[in-house]
Amino acid sequence: MGSVLTTIVLPVALGIIMLGLGLSLTLSDFARVGRHPRAVVIALVVQLLLLPAICFALVVAFQLPPLLAVGMILLAASPGGTTANLYSHLFGGDIALNISLTAINSIIAVVTLPLLTNLAFAVFQAEDRSLGIQFSKAVEVFAIVLLPVALGMLVRWWKPAFAARMDKPVRITSIVILAVVIVGAVVSNRDVLLANFAQLALITVLFCAISLTIGYVVPRLLRIERAQAIASSFEIGIHNATLAIVIAQTVIGSVEMSLPAAVYGVLMFFIAGAFGFVISRIGRRQTAESAP
Template identity: 75%
Template sequence: MRHTERMGSALTTIGLPVALGIIMFGLGLSLTPRDFARVAKHPKAVIIALICQLLVLPALCFGLVLLFQLPPVLAVGMLLLAASPGGTTANLYSHLFRGDVALNISLTAINSVLAVFTLPLITNLAIAYFLPGDESLGLQAAKVVEVFAIVLGPVALGMLVRWWRPAFADRMDRPVRIASVVILVVVIAGAIVSNLELLLENAGRLAGITVVFCVLSLTIGYLVPRMLRVDRPQSIASSFEIGIHNATLAIVIAQTVIGSVEMSLPAGVYGVLMFFVALAFGFLIRGRAATGDVHAPDGSERDEARRASAPDAAEAAPPER
């Protein structure tokens, strides 16, 4: 494989960061400081999600890589994906399936800070194991600032717009959400098409592992909090945050920091397939909400399920909203 090949495409260097920025700005339009304050009162869900994200998933991904016997460069690419923080698309899916979107945003922010340390560490360990003697990933200061700016800056700007012009923020919320998803799909598709030949050579061996990894991540993100008595909306948020990784960030790091197009292929395949896997998973857990959950013998979970399936469930937020 042409391990150090770079793709000098504007889709990666400009399009992907811009797409992420638009998505995060749109999500910021729907948030207020009270959302974060409310999450801070319930740190249990945050701690559980972070443990799953930072410890369980890399170990799970390492086992899958060995099981599927991926070539070394693709194996490192999978672990780079696993080490990436939750994808911004997770917030949209959480919104669609009645999750705690404020928890998603908080987890994205926390994970993005922690990823400055954990992402290079996990990727360096993967390179040392699968590609001994190869150069390690180094996240330079400029790249750290860029990641912070892409993830956190637009959210803060969106929240400022909501505070300054709440009526405008309400009108723009839905159009920005739709536009951001369309832009993200177009940009990822363009990045894949730019390396279509390379992708087709490896799509067969990557489709299976990326789908399995996505399904297991979503399941762990939902069931572990539920087993530890975390509320359903927060469990849904945790599921999508853990199950939908920031594939665009993984692609940018692989291609522009490490300089390997091949290493970005797992994130590219995952970035397409996870839309469908996450959608199917969302309908599955919504179906469970409609029929009740086994975790509440006292019937409280069934009451919660009826509220979630009611037509006005979207308006069932706490009074301070």
């Protein structure tokens, strides 16, 4: 991508998405964790521990080149966002739990994202670049992830009626921006993307499908109610691809590292939609079987 697009357009686009997320959050969303502690803890354990381990296993199995491998881990470490909330709403998830998980994950990601990416650099012996070791890069991640969210929350606290009116249009705008950023990343890097698409398409589809599945199955096995399991599934299964692209290209300075997120960002809409229809059918069948 051109320098202007990388240094200005991408961060601004992500800032708008994260600002929109902040407009939907209040401090009570964090306090809600106390009312659903098991669901939150289970989702966070799957998101922060199980999912990166699965991603590492997939990367090793597919024998990805080092920078693409690190890009996959960067994607796995990225939190959910407005797209996860939208899919959860469409398929009957607990939106309140989604919002709480997104809020907590966005904060935790400031620490875990650099740690996991640095670990991937070390394991896969990628180029001598690292995210989070240098203080300036840690500050960039903080600014990219948290400052727009905090600003959105401040606006909601200060002008709640305005934030309520803006919620739907900002959500729609965020989805559009997400799509534009991903398409822009694909078009701008089409040559290198086409060269790597064959090995990235299958692994990103598998990663998305596995993430959605374990995000639903693990909570259900641990007797979390269905609506909360659906919320957990989409929160765990739908990652903030825009964040991964911005960090890869703007903070780390690697176009190649952003390719897994770009491919994932295109394909995950279809995988998440198909998964939503599957669990909806399962839910209707279970309801019919339990009816007298």
